[in-house]
Amino acid sequence: MREFDVIVAGGGPAGSLSALNLCGSGFRVALFEEHQSAGFPVQCAGLVSSDCLKVLERFVDTDRCLLNRIKGAYFFAPDGDCVRVEGKSKAAVVERKILDLELLKSASSVADVFVKEKILSVDKRNEKNSYVLKTNRQNCSSFYVVGADGVYSTVAKCLNFERPRILSAAQIECKFECMDEKYVELYFGRKYSNFLFCYAVPTGDGFARVGAVSGNNAVYWLNGLLREHPSVSRRVEETKTSELNCGAIPFGLIDFVKGNAVLIGDSAGMVKPYTGGGIYYTAVAAKCLGKHFPDLEAFKESYLKALEKEYAVGYRIARLYRVLSDEDYSYLIKLARGIEFEELHMDKPTSALKALPALLKLLKNPKLSLKIARCLF
Template sequence: MAKVLVVGGGPAGSLSAIALKDHEVLMVEEHQSAGFPMQCAGLISEECYGRLKRYSDCKLNEIRGAFFIAPSGKFVELEGKSKAVVIDRKILDRDLLEKASEFAEVWVKSKFMKAHGRRAEIMKMGERTFVEFDYLVGADGVYSRVARCFGFERPEVLSAVQVECRYEALSDDMVELFFGCSDGFFAYAVPIDEYARVGVVSKSNPLCYLKNLLRRISDRISGKILELNVGAIPIGLVEFVKEKVFLVGDSAGMVKPYTGGGLFYITEATEILAKTFPNLEEFRNRFVEDIGREIEFGMKIYRLYSKLDDEDYDFLIELARDNVEIAKDLHMDRPTTLLKVLPSLIKIVRRPKLLKKLLSVLAT
């Protein structure tokens, strides 16, 4: 039985602690509880929810597809292979932490400060404490101290701002994705009853882009902004294993680079961890085998966002309106499903400049 120190009580930390339940696990979380502040739109695939629902009944809404909205306001309604679910992250994080505490010792208000060799310094309720470990898991989010302490490469980071407000959605069971309204990414509205989580992810200045978006959709917003959250999204998987130290979740860049969604990869990584621990090389290889190609292709889609201009988005969305069947085999967690339809898509894009952009990113 190995002594494992898990840093971070978010979904990656709690699911890692659950995965390592046959070992002696100590999980430290710097806050009083998990899930605060909530920095998540809560949109995950049904498949991902299927893995989480055994721990938490946190579903708020069911989603059957998305409206892809062009800068001109034209939109197309697309339904892919996968359905989605909107969840309550506060409830999920709380329930996962509670489940993890059945198997692991959990210290809240306890911050990992640094480590030397196999000894970590923890500030526990304001008091310096030292903990010995055989393995150290950095599940401490995008600005991971564990990663910095052990010299792990860091991913690129995007900024995100999200509000919750009363919202007249185009449809109660469809997400709205707004393109061309942020720097290098997109904006979204995720509906929950009469409300929505409206957010923007961007390379810079997301608040400014969010204000523009809120102005644009102001006729569908009523009442006060209920919650405003600022967050960060890591882009690009980094090397996440170094001897007996490893990273899981945002700390490792385990996030879909084309949507910013992290929960699916966390469930995937921790399922693999449960099967492979303590063989960390196998843990790493199996995760990269399963998901590496998806992340690589997802990175191409992410790079495309910076290449496309308003005219391109308008044209592509108009094109999709005449070819909605193209979306039917696409899976929200598996962007390589796009490869199947790419040849037919390329055939119908009769704009040399746009085609060049698509091919320069997607076909390399």
């Protein structure tokens, strides 16, 4: 049986970034990816903040996967009215197939990478106090395990980790007349999602990734957006669709350290609860892991210290989406035109709280003020 110090399950961003950050720790790391390549099938709009892009640039040439640069967002009420917002953070749209492949290539320079090798089971410990992992090709053992094997993590199941709630996501890549190709579009309202929202992320050349994130059956909500939304339905050319992707997004960070095993990325629910974006929060975790390894409790503490407040506010914002009525959205979008959002940062929901006093001052609707205050505080 082959022995390693650390086995990383999964070669997506979480797995590759974990292996890359563990480089230099002096431990022998092996990474197992079930597919020939990572990032396939693609289940991502590819929107990342400039801060996230900078983190990725430490390991790969991000120009290779860059599709578009983004300056801000249009926020839409269900009636089609919208407001354009430019915050502090800029963003980029990346091609995940290429990003994941480049990250995995970099990881293979610091770790033993095994592709087309699926981890089938993880047993607690053998007599040497190591984990025993069975793949479709071999048995191996390691003292530490990193479960970066996505939302339906085998590592998490085998080691009895708590599981996050699963949201449904669906997206098409299609011809789309964007408001402006440098701005993403977010569509709110109960007609279009029963949990988060729908979106359009421009990839350039008149195309966009148009998708829905909901509590269940995202295809149903996406169809509603494409056919019934007063603004989207006139701008989308569904006949010119190149891809349809359906996927799952975890909701809720779980306790991600148990013995000498850790979960990173979607397996641990490391996504922004108010958007479903996971790459940045995962990159932060991989950096903390590399910094503190093998002290896994210190890793956990430093990750929570870095993002605990953001998660807390993020959950409250996600709850607000479900509490607001379609009329509330229309009212808020109108009010938002009078507010400066220059502090807004897409990875830091706490930055949204800075615009709140101005919003509450403008609100002449006590019922709505109370709804917002109850949700956010």
